[in-house]
Amino acid sequence: MDLATVQNDEDRAKLKEAANTVNFQSVAWIGFYRVIWRWSYQNTPISYEMWLPGDPDMPDADEACVVQTSGEWGDRDCTDQYGFFCQTDTQDTLQNKFIYIDIVMNWIDAQIYCRTHYVDLATITDDTENTFLANILSDVGLSDAWIGLHKNLWLWSDNSSVSLSSVKWESGQPDNVNGNEDCVKASTEGLMADDSCSTPLPFYCREHRKIQRVRFTVKSDGDLDESAVMEAIEKKIKEILSDQDMKFRSSIKWSIQPDGKIFQQQKTQENTHKRRHVRSYIQ
Numbered sequence: 001m002d003l004a005t006v007q008n009d010e011d012r013a014k015l016k017e018a019a020n021t022v023n024f025q026s027v028a029w030i031g032f033y034r035v036i037w038r039w040s041y042q043n044t045p046i047s048y049e050m051w052l053p054g055d056p057d058m059p060d061a062d063e064a065c066v067v068q069t070s071g072e073w074g075d076r077d078c079t080d081q082y083g084f085f086c087q088t089d090t091q092d093t094l095q096n097k098f099i100y101i102d103i104v105m106n107w108i109d110a111q112i113y114c115r116t117h118y119v120d121l122a123t124i125t126d127d128t129e130n131t132f133l134a135n136i137l138s139d140v141g142l143s144d145a146w147i148g149l150h151k152n153l154w155l156w157s158d159n160s161s162v163s164l165s166s167v168k169w170e171s172g173q174p175d176n177v178n179g180n181e182d183c184v185k186a187s188t189e190g191l192m193a194d195d196s197c198s199t200p201l202p203f204y205c206r207e208h209r210k211i212q213r214v215r216f217t218v219k220s221d222g223d224l225d226e227s228a229v230m231e232a233i234e235k236k237i238k239e240i241l242s243d244q245d246m247k248f249r250s251s252i253k254w255s256i257q258p259d260g261k262i263f264q265q266q267k268t269q270e271n272t273h274k275r276r277h278v279r280s281y282i283q
């Protein structure tokens with residue numbers, strides 16, 4: 001289906017089981033990754049960029065938020081405090097589209113402010129907009145203001161919702177050592193570490209698992225040889241599955257009933273005629 005999502009204890013147990021099955025003891029990719037630069041508004045990727053020479057700078061784990069500074073962009077620590085540009089839902093003129101907020105805040109608070117009072121932090125899509133914002137800043141005699149660009153989002157490849165409180169990192173991770181560790185690997189315990197996406201590693205996939213339960217009745221005039229019956233049924237089911245050219249792995253498991261048995265004798269009148277009806281589930 002996709003790379004594996006390892007979000008909670010149940011997922012970590014499954015990952016460990018998968019590793020144990022093939023006696024794997026190292027680290028392997030899972031489907032967690034850091035979104036590369038995105039605009040706050042609608043999570044849009046960059047289509048136009050105007051970085052300062054040397055920015056975004058590496059290695060630096062913390063600089064995940066972007067300021068406009070004299071017409072160019074610099075990545076800064078998201079907890080730094082600057083004024084910021086919001087964008088409104090009015091697109092007719094740049095004067096109406098962008099608003100400079102002369103309150104210093106960290107990037108997240110600025111984002112909340114813009115989303116509460118306007119639409120979002122500003123998205124810059126071309127030179128005209130970039131120059132327009134640079135001129136506003138120079139008019140008020142300032143050099144730096146937050147814009148909506150950032151890269152501190154983590155996502156799952158299969159679009160599962162991310163719960164940062166329930167994922168588990170190796171101690172000291174994520175550390176983004178070379179400034180390019182945007183993908184995540186996991187130990188067999190499911191402890192995660194960020195690493196460069198171009199590192200060749202084995203990987204965990206997520207299976208698409210469908211369970212089909214089948215219940216059936218066996219009629220017999222004599223004593224039932226349960227294991228022989230089970231074997232015959234399994235053989236038949238495997239034949240059916242392979243006839244259908246199943247491209248995925250399948251497995252057959254018998255359901256054990258509350259009394260600990262697999263087959264149960266049906267209490268019908270026919271029992272008196274030495275006919276046995278047994279019923280079982282197979283899945």
Ligand SMILES: [Ca+2]
Pocket residue numbers: 055056057063074075076
């Ligand atoms: Ca920087």
Ligand SMILES: [Ca+2]
Pocket residue numbers: 173174175176177181193194195
């Ligand atoms: Ca790392």
